[in-house]
Amino acid sequence: MELKNSTVLITGGTSGIGLELVKQLTEQGANIIAAGRNIDALNNAKAKFPNIHIFQSDVSNPKNIKELFDTVTTLFPDLNIIINNAGLMRLIDLQDRSIDLENINREITTNLSGTIQMVHQFLPHLLKKKSAAIVNVSSGIAFMSYSSAPIYSAAKAGVRAYTQALRLQLENTDVKVFEMIPPGVNTNLQNEWPIKPNPQMMMDVDKMVKVAIQGLLKDKKELKPPMISVIKLATRLFPDMMLNVGHREFKKIKKLEN
Numbered sequence: 001m002e003l004k005n006s007t008v009l010i011t012g013g014t015s016g017i018g019l020e021l022v023k024q025l026t027e028q029g030a031n032i033i034a035a036g037r038n039i040d041a042l043n044n045a046k047a048k049f050p051n052i053h054i055f056q057s058d059v060s061n062p063k064n065i066k067e068l069f070d071t072v073t074t075l076f077p078d079l080n081i082i083i084n085n086a087g088l089m090r091l092i093d094l095q096d097r098s099i100d101l102e103n104i105n106r107e108i109t110t111n112l113s114g115t116i117q118m119v120h121q122f123l124p125h126l127l128k129k130k131s132a133a134i135v136n137v138s139s140g141i142a143f144m145s146y147s148s149a150p151i152y153s154a155a156k157a158g159v160r161a162y163t164q165a166l167r168l169q170l171e172n173t174d175v176k177v178f179e180m181i182p183p184g185v186n187t188n189l190q191n192e193w194p195i196k197p198n199p200q201m202m203m204d205v206d207k208m209v210k211v212a213i214q215g216l217l218k219d220k221k222e223l224k225p226p227m228i229s230v231i232k233l234a235t236r237l238f239p240d241m242m243l244n245v246g247h248r249e250f251k252k253i254k255k256l257e258n
Contacts, residue, residue, distance in 0.1 A: 001133050001176060001216045004029035007079045009072060011059050011118065012086030014041035016187030017137065017180075020209040021083060022049055028213065033072055033079070035059075036086070059086045059114030060106070069121045082122050083135040084115040085180075089152040091253065104151065111155035116162060126175050133176045135216070136163045140183040140228050143235045144242045148250040167221065180212050181224040183231065203227065 008025055012018040013034030022032050022045060032052040036042050042054040053076070057068040072079060088110040092099065115136050126132040139156040146153050160179060167177035184202040203225060215223035222228075235242045 001081075001178075001219055002131060003081075003213070003216060005031070006081050007031040007033070007076050008081040008083060009033045009035065009079060009122075010083045010085055011035045011057070011114070013054075014038060014045045017182065017185060017205055017209060018083075018085045019045060019048075020205045021085065021212070022052060024206075024209050024213050026052065030081075031076070031078075033076060035068060059084075059118060060109035062117055065114075065117050065121050069125075073122075073125050079122075080126065080129045080132040081135070082118060082126070082133075083137070083180075084118050085135075085137045086114055087111050087137065089149055091148045092151055093254070094150055107151040108155050108158075111152065112158040112162070115159055119166065123175070127173060130174055132174060133178060133216070134166070135178045135180055135212075135223070136166075137180045137182070138163065140181060140231045142181070143228075143232050144246060146249075147243075147247045148253060176219065177221070178216060179222050181222055181228050182208050183225065183227045 003025060008030045010018055010021050010025075010032065013022050013032075014036040018034070018036070022034055026032055026049055032049070033055065034042065034045055034052050035055045035057045036045075037056065037058045039056050042056060046052060046054050055068055055071065057064045059065060088107050090107060092104070119134055119136075123134075126134065136159055138159040139152075141149070141153050142156045142160040145157070160181075163177060163179045170177055182203065185205050185208050186202050187205055208225060211225045212223040231242075
């Protein structure tokens with residue numbers, strides 16, 4: 001995939017993996033459009049990278065997606081790559097009755113429904129391009145449910161399944177479909193966690209994005225570090241053991257609360 005002079009829209013482009021994608025794709029010579037919910041975070045991203053374009057938009061809101069599409073494709077008709085990176089991960093106890101239905105659904109609407117709706121809205125535009133790409137960000141958790149973050153686990157497994165189906169349906173078009181599969185990555189997602197993840201299972205965000213960029217340049221359909229292949233194999237060979245490894249953290253959190 002040619003990145004130089006491409007026009008790339010990145011959702012969740014203000015922190016973590018998204019902001020690092022802004023940085024490294026800018027270095028590749030791409031024209032960057034960053035979208036996010038928080039206007040202050042967008043302005044901070046713009047201050048760091050003055051040449052990017054920023055738009056306030058929430059992928060969990062269909063109206064926002066439509067407005068983003070209308071604005072971006074009008075101002076940037078050469079848009080040829082979208083990266084569905086906007087994400088939300090929370091530690092949730094499913095027995096906590098204080099969480100209402102709207103709250104419990106928040107991660108699905110951001111991580112899964114938002115990705116699907118972004119693709120649905122932008123696909124007709126991308127199909128008109130001689131070279132285009134869709135990058136959906138899933139997670140290593142798509143292979144191994146993480147009991148501490150059950151809604152996130154379900155959403156990312158859904159993103160993986162949807163991306164595979166999308167790739168098959170678009171196989172005879174000029175739109176390439178990539179899945180970016182990070183392991184645990186050191187970002188602000190874990191800032192408020194009562195127990196921090198195992199450092200041995202975490203990856204620096206710049207290294208993860210470097211892997212993704214190299215994969216895009218080589219047209220690798222799965223943009224993943226070696227750790228993901230290890231996780232994928234381990235979940236096939238030892239599925240119960242891998243589930244229980246992740247479940248230990250949930251038990252530790254419950255013990256702290258009690």
